Amino acid sequence: MGKRKDLDAVYRQLLLYRGALGNPPPLVFCDIDRYEVHTNFTRTMPRVHRFTNEDIPAGPEPLSSPRAPSRRWPRRHGTSRCPPIV
Helix, strand or coil: CCCCCCHHHHHHHHHHHCCCCCCCCEEEEECCCEEEEEECCCCCCCEEEEEEHHHCCCCCCCCCCCCCCCCCCCCCCCCCCCCCCC
């Protein structure tokens, strides 16, 4: 694709691959600066959403990842043995 490409041509090319992609309801593509989202959900009218990098608001700081849950097995009452592997 690349910057400043004809997004209409990109959309036409994407339509050629839509079936191989499993016919997804939203088709999303961009040229680095401009974005287009074409929606085609069941029982709704197709819509086109266009926006640029400048349209994306600066959000809050990214969330830090929560601590991963423990993968240890819970202890059985009165023992420290792990459960049998099945």
